[in-house]
Structures are given as structure tokens and as C-alpha cells.
Amino acid sequence: MPGTYIPWDYVPVMIVFAFAVMIGLGALVGGLLVRPRRPYAQKLAPYESGNPPVGEPRYKFSVKFYIVAMLFVVFDVEAVFMYPWAVAFDKLGMFGFIEMMLFIFILLVGYIYVWKKGAFVWE
Amino acid sequence: MTVHQLIFIYFAIAMTGISLLVVTRRNPVHSVLFMLVLFVHIAALYLFLNAEFLAAVQIIVYAGAIMVLFLFVIMLLNLRREETEEKFHRQWPVSAGAVAVLAVFFIMIVSKIVVLPALGEYSIDAIRSEGSIMTVGKVLFTKYLLPFEIASIILLVAIIGAIVLAKKSTNS
Amino acid sequence: MTFSLVLWTFIKVAIVVSILMLHVSYVVYFERKVIGHMQARMGPMRVGWHGLLQPIADAIKLFFKEDIMPSQADKSIFYIAPIIGVLAAIGSIAVIPMWDGFAIANINIGLLFILALSSVGSYSIILAGWASNSKYSFLGGLRSAAQVISYEIAMGLSLVGIMLLSGSANLTDIVHAQSDYWFIFTQPAAFFVFVVAIIAETNRAPFDLPEAETELVAGYATEYSGIRFGLFFMAEYAGMFIMSALAVVCFLGGWDGPDIRLLAWVPGFVWFILKVYAFIFFYFWIRATLPRYRYDQLMSLGWKLFIPLALANVVFTALLKLL
Numbered sequence: 001m002p003g004t005y006i007p008w009d010y011v012p013v014m015i016v017f018a019f020a021v022m023i024g025l026g027a028l029v030g031g032l033l034v035r036p037r038r039p040y041a042q043k044l045a046p047y048e049s050g051n052p053p054v055g056e057p058r059y060k061f062s063v064k065f066y067i068v069a070m071l072f073v074v075f076d077v078e079a080v081f082m083y084p085w086a087v088a089f090d091k092l093g094m095f096g097f098i099e100m101m102l103f104i105f106i107l108l109v110g111y112i113y114v115w116k117k118g119a120f121v122w123e
Numbered sequence: 124m125t126v127h128q129l130i131f132i133y134f135a136i137a138m139t140g141i142s143l144l145v146v147t148r149r150n151p152v153h154s155v156l157f158m159l160v161l162f163v164h165i166a167a168l169y170l171f172l173n174a175e176f177l178a179a180v181q182i183i184v185y186a187g188a189i190m191v192l193f194l195f196v197i198m199l200l201n202l203r204r205e206e207t208e209e210k211f212h213r214q215w216p217v218s219a220g221a222v223a224v225l226a227v228f229f230i231m232i233v234s235k236i237v238v239l240p241a242l243g244e245y246s247i248d249a250i251r252s253e254g255s256i257m258t259v260g261k262v263l264f265t266k267y268l269l270p271f272e273i274a275s276i277i278l279l280v281a282i283i284g285a286i287v288l289a290k291k292s293t294n295s
Numbered sequence: 296m297t298f299s300l301v302l303w304t305f306i307k308v309a310i311v312v313s314i315l316m317l318h319v320s321y322v323v324y325f326e327r328k329v330i331g332h333m334q335a336r337m338g339p340m341r342v343g344w345h346g347l348l349q350p351i352a353d354a355i356k357l358f359f360k361e362d363i364m365p366s367q368a369d370k371s372i373f374y375i376a377p378i379i380g381v382l383a384a385i386g387s388i389a390v391i392p393m394w395d396g397f398a399i400a401n402i403n404i405g406l407l408f409i410l411a412l413s414s415v416g417s418y419s420i421i422l423a424g425w426a427s428n429s430k431y432s433f434l435g436g437l438r439s440a441a442q443v444i445s446y447e448i449a450m451g452l453s454l455v456g457i458m459l460l461s462g463s464a465n466l467t468d469i470v471h472a473q474s475d476y477w478f479i480f481t482q483p484a485a486f487f488v489f490v491v492a493i494i495a496e497t498n499r500a501p502f503d504l505p506e507a508e509t510e511l512v513a514g515y516a517t518e519y520s521g522i523r524f525g526l527f528f529m530a531e532y533a534g535m536f537i538m539s540a541l542a543v544v545c546f547l548g549g550w551d552g553p554d555i556r557l558l559a560w561v562p563g564f565v566w567f568i569l570k571v572y573a574f575i576f577f578y579f580w581i582r583a584t585l586p587r588y589r590y591d592q593l594m595s596l597g598w599k600l601f602i603p604l605a606l607a608n609v610v611f612t613a614l615l616k617l618l
Contacts, residue, residue, distance in 0.1 A: 187417070
């Protein structure tokens, strides 16, 4: 039930996070006092090797990037399934092994399909 | 009211607030950023159930993988146009009213029906004795064997779907 | 947990994080010296004896530099992006066990915690690239995103073998499981995949395409200046320390020293730090030796070689363990 247990083990983690944010913000805010601030239009323009910027900076990119992102989601989920399996492997024994082999086999079919379709070819 | 409950109330309120921020931002990349914060809160809520593994998965899969995919898609949108357009239709007060009425009904119904269930087999103390990952591993690969194998089929479908959809657009 | 315990944790964190910050500034010096000597140069020599004060001079300089906010940038995201990077890189130090019984937080999912934070860290670069509103930054951010997510799977899968052998995801348990022999000897394939994956994760040469100074100016960091640029630097070098420490903990026996009676008095922390710096030296060595990969080579290498190799290693390890 929520609200009955506090994960004390994670309190130090929170403290580390607090320190990290303090370092990040501290550097930015502390620098505010000492650094100069003399902006003008040319200085604030996007860097384009000295030329005036041309066109849209955020343009449409190759669909390959979406394929990579989608495959990443799928294979990441696969890897996540393997973590508890690996940790509990001793308790699961042969049965668990066969189960995971079946799982890997099914995904391997997908992997080979992706390969054959040329999704890993970057021209 | 104990400290435990106060923490829980914080998470409940914060998560609702952040969710509202996610859907009302005009710039979709800001929505993504708030969603990232929301996922971190959800992960922390899992920790309060001693479900450490779920908390890690919440970050690895949702924050780390699915949100990156979202971000890629959003980067493709022409944000210049999105930002200048009207944020809401003129009818939005009407729908907000409808949502409010529905919410009142929902709360009334839920408060009548829902009885808190007895603690299950995998209580906070039971998980603590052998660790969250071990518990998940043992249950997932014995009791929930079939859903696990079905998950692999679903993932296979996802792979094939991704390729079919993307390939079509590269040919044209 | 009482108040004094929280206070004690606070002090512990303060010490460890300050040492990490000191490391970050001096590892840059270390890198410049190592690369310099490998290229038959001297490296920094001017500030202090053999340039020893160079990192301090650099930090002060960055602090006093103007912080430029490009006019077209998305301000809030431009502000937040480097802080996410620093948070993810420094946050991971919480679970690294430095000697027996010392980790700031000894949690059961230590390994997954680092994986989770490293995936959050990739946002810092994507968002920085997007928010800068510059072509170079955008390309750098995009490349980094695709690269990091491709190699994250290989990294995760290579660590499954470690979890199989040690039966735990707790980093202290993993070191204890290596008391007989280090996992580098039983998991050489996983170690190879892991090393390549962490070099790609931390965007270091030969996989430094996101910043590739010869083609993308400075990649995702092109529009960043002053201390804000320094924060990205901090995140990168802290990330290197974390990943090296993870390699030491998972494959090189952690704080475990050689079994020689003469050296028994040496504390475990010394061995740990020596191994971490040996690994960081290895990072620099690779940078000085290998040319940068081309983008398509990098991606197909990740998907066609490292992921299948890591998967095969998992199957093989499980099979061996069963027999």
C-alpha cells in the first residue's frame, strides 16, 4: 500500500542528486555575478562559420533515425526482460533457460527480418 | 497524518500538476521535458512500494527509450507554426466543465465501490527479504510464463510494423 | 534513520562529490599530457610547474567568460540541458562501491540505476542540440541520440552476463562474486562489447561524432559558451569516471587487489582508484591511436556486430552455467 513505507536506502541518492543540481545551478548563478554581458545581434546569431545563417536550422532528417529509435525501444524492452531472468537464473534452472531461449529466438526472427530489409544500411 | 502519508500526498498532487503541464504546453518539447519529470515521479512512487526494479524499468524504458522516440517525432514537426497557432478551441471551457462533472461522478462512484484489497502475497516485507529483481524474476518466469512469451510476439510485431511503415516512406 | 545518520551521509556525499569535481578538472590535464606525449609534444607546460595549475586557470577562465544565449534559442531548454547532463553524470556516483562496504547508497538495483541514469543523460545532448537552433548543434544532437541509443542496448546486454554469474544487480555483491577470478576472464566477449559501448555512450574518440570538431565545429555544444559549456565538459568527464568505475566493478574485480602478502596492508580504495585511472588512461590511448569512425560504420557496427555478440554471450554464459 502506498504511504506505509519509506525507501530509506534511496535517501543518500537524493542527497547526491541535490548536490549535483547545486553544482550545476551554483556554477550558473555564481557566474552571473562576475561574467560580462555585452550582447549584440551578430554575437547572438547562430554560428555558421562566419556566414549569415541560411534556411531553417531544424530540418527534416532521414527516416532512418526513426527506425533506429523504434528498434531501440523494442530491443531495450527485450534487455529489460533479461535482467530479472539473469538474477533469478539459479532459481529457475533448465526451465528458465528454455523459456528465455524461446524468447530470444522469436526476437531473433525479427532481428534477421530487419537486417534483410536493410534497416542497418546507412547510405 | 504521518510523514509517509505527506510524501504520498506530495506525489499525488505533483503528478497531477505535472500531467496538466504536459498537456497544456504550447511547445511540444517542453511537454516532453515535463513528461520526463512525471516519469521520474512515477519511478519514485514505485520505490515507495519497494518495487525497485519497476522504478528502474520505468526510467530505462519509458524515460530512456519511448520518450526519445517521441522527441524524434516532435523534432520533425514544424514548431514555428505550432507555436503561433491558437492553443485551444473556443469551446474549451465547455469541455473543461464536462470533465469537471465527470470527475465528480467518478470520485463519488470510486469512493462508494472501491474497498482496499487485502495485502497480496508480495507485500513490501516479502519483497525486502529477497530483493525486488529476484522476486520479479521468479514470478515472471514461472507463474506468468505465457504473458512473457506473448510479449516476445508483440515485440516481434512491433519490429515488423516499424520496418513496414518506415520502408514505405523511404520508397516514395 | 536518525538525523545524525542523514548528517553523516551528507558529509560523505560532500567529500565524494568534491573529489569527483577535483578529478574532473585534473583528468582534463591528465588527458592533455597523455595525448601530448603520445604525439611527441609536452602538453600544457606554462601555468605552474609542468602546467599543473592549468585546470584551475581553465576553470577560472570559463567562469569569467560571457554566457551567450543565442537569440533564436529556446531559452528554458537551453538553460536546463547541461544541468540534466551534470545531474545524470554525478548522480551515478551514488551507487559505485569504492571499497568493501563503502558505497554512498548500497541499493539492490545499482547496475540498473547507472543504466537508467545514462539513458536520462542522453537527453542533455539531444535537448541541447535542439534548443540551440543551429544547424551544427542540431546535427550533433541527432547523431548523439541515435548513437547513444544504439550502443545502450549492447551495453545492457553485455551486463546481463555479469548478472547471470553473480546472481545480483547489487554492485557490492558483484565485486564479492569476483573474489576467485575477475569477470574479465570469464566474460571476455562481454568486456569487449562493454568497453566499446561505454566509449560510444560517453561520446569519446573514436566515437566522438556528436562533437566531431573537424566537421561539426563542436556539435551539440556549438552555441554554448562560458561556464555553461563547462558544465557539458564536467558531465562528459564525470561520465567517463563513472563508466570506468563501472567497468572496474563489473569486470576488473573492483577494490580487489593482488593476493600478495607484502601488499596486504594497501587499502582496497587504492586498488580501485588505480584500476579506474588505468582504464581512463586506456580511454586516452584509444583516442590517440584510432581515427574517428564514419557515421554509417558506427551504426552498422553497433547493430550488426555488438548486439548479436552480446546476445550470443548471454546465451553461451547461461548454457555454461547450466552445465
